[in-house]
Amino acid sequence: MLPTPRTDLEPNTLEYEIIPKVKPTGFREYDARWLFEKEINLLGIQALGAGLGTLIHELGKEPRIVVGHDFRSYSVSIKQALTVGLMSAGIEVNDIGLALSPVAYFAQFDLDIPCVAMVTASHNDNGWTGVKMGVEAPLTFGPEEMGRLKEIVLNGAYKSRAGGAYKYVEGMRERYIADLVKDVTFTRKMKVIAACGNGTAGAFAPEALARMGVEVIPMDAELDHSFPKYNPNPEDMKMLHAMVDAVKEHGADIALGFDGDGDRCGVVDNEGNEIFADVIGVMLARDLSALHKNAVFVADVKSTGLYMTDPVLQANGATTKYWKTGHSYIKRYSNEIGALAGFEKSGHFFFREPYGRGYDDGLVAAIALLKMLDRNPDKTMAQLRADLPKTWQSPTMSPHCDDEKKYEVLDRIVAQVQKHSDGGGTFIGQKLRDLNTVNGVRFTVEDGTWGLIRASSNKPELVVVVESPTSEENRNEMFREIEAILAGYPEVGEFNQKL
Known part of the structure; x- marks a missing residue:
């Protein structure tokens, strides 16, 4: 050997x-x-x-x-x-x-x-x-x-x-494409942007979607491993902005963006609005919980608080469990508790029977989204999004932190936030309502505004997400609070993107 x-x-x-x-x-x-x-x-x-x-x-x-x-x-x-x-x-x-x-x-x-x-x-x-x-x-x-x-x-x-x-x-x-399309039919005519970022999905997504009967506009579907425009990543703002432009140019009903290995799906609606994947998850949970009463879902800790507060999900008896970020974590936990589906803010969606086999697949997610549109023929994707309660979200933002240091740094950050909370400290001038440390630290204040700091599982980075159900100002203020915390740690470097 x-x-x-x-x-x-x-x-x-x-x-x-x-x-x-x-x-x-x-x-x-x-x-x-x-x-x-x-x-x-x-x-x-x-x-x-x-x-x-x-x-x-x-x-x-x-x-x-x-x-x-x-x-x-x-x-x-x-x-x-x-x-x-x-x-x-x-x-x-x-x-x-x-x-x-x-x-x-x-x-x-x-x-x-x-x-x-x-x-x-x-x-x-x-x-x-x-x-x-x-x-x-x-x-x-x-x-x-x-x-x-x-x-x-x-x-x-x-x-x-x-x-x-x-x-x-x-x-x-x-065999894979045939399995995807075998039982899929739509009554609604739909024009779909299939954004592939010149990655592997270009060899699969446009053909699969076309064989489902929708009109497909391929976008950067030519395979090119130099990735000449941007990495195939539906969380990357460059890719999302390109999807926005394509929707507006072609008058599409929806743009679906696939990452480099096709297990994630990002969405831009018919008006050119970028919809973060956790919000897409809420929309899918609404749709599926109307068909399956008392359905159970799983969402990762980076995801919107709407899973807990949305009135439609509450009326349908749906329950959502927040769990550790990561495709293996959400996949395993969804199967363990018998969830109908699991959703991750990064765009991993996990559908179990009768919709999928339990693993993350961007094209299975795309089918679920198109079926949701098909079941709502009088509404556009933008209108379905507008039906949700308003929140102000951030994209996933990642400051550099070496792999050898990030977990130890995170432990100190969690301890700092915990000590601040135990001492009656406030964030954005409000007391803490909830502190979740299942995966990093997610802290929520009285009006529902929350911030998350965790370590990336696959890159030398920390991960920061913030959201407010009350105002853009409170969202931005929460981000500034987190920036101030991270400024106290010299091991933490520059963000890849900010608000």
Whole structure:
């Protein structure tokens, strides 16, 4: 087997070519991400595959795995190195080729294969790579599995086994699209912008939507791994603004934006308003709770307070549980409590039967949105949004904080806010009504205005979100309060975007 990985290797050296390089911080809470060549080399990816294969055997799972890759210039080589490592650990690799993450999850069901390893950097900038993994569909790894995988890989504790094999699976793209569209019909004519950011979704979303019978206007659907305009990320304001322009130019009913691996969906309405995904979740919860009385939903801690206060959800008997941010967390918790659907502010939507298989899929979310429009033929997307109580939200804002420091810094921030609360302190001149520390710290004052500070699970950043149900001024004031808190921590750097 391979030597034990190291972190101090430099490219263009002998050691870099014969020893795995693996930076420990690449093992995140629920997936793995590194800057390729700077933080991990191909031998490091091979070691990751050997470690994952070893863990599959350790967990007593059938040694068969689905492997796919996203559209990056280096993703095929990453996948091949991962495959070599998996095979060396005695795993049968079923390669589905270029894929969205939800295509890989679908393949677990379609091929009756328990394990998955999807090579993707999702919405991260070029240069990043990563792997989303799981051994029990529809779930993906959480901290326990990632911690054990990290231990195996960094200690070189992977084990060589016989039985490794490779199979190339043809036609998974068509099988996935056919499964999506098989029962979908609409009575309403709809014009839809399919925004793909030149990422992998360009090879899937426009065709899938067209086969559902809607008029599709593809936007940046040509595959181009240089991402010439912006990263395919439906939370990125550049992508959202481009979607706004496209809606206005074409008179579309809705714009749907997909991220780099197609497991998220962003929305712009017919009037060119960007609707944050947590608000979209409230709209979908309204729609579904009218069909399923006393429905249970899950939302992440970054999400709007409307899930708790919306009068329509209350009238329908709907219940929403706030949980940890992260696709693996929301996916697992939704399945554990039998939720009808889970919603994450980043645009991950998790639909369980009868609408989905429990994993996050941007196109399944798109279908749910179009069905909602179809069930409301006399209303536009903007009118459905206007039916909700008014709140003033922020986008997700992320100040830099090194991976090696962010959790320790966050612990100090949480302790500071807790101490301030315990001492009767105020925010924006109001006493605290609620303090939630399930994932970072979310503090809500008397009028319902709230702010959140947490650590990003997949990038060297903190995450800040604020919202007010009373005024834009209170929202902005809450953000200034958070800025003042973070200014006291020299480890925290510049924001990627601000209000």
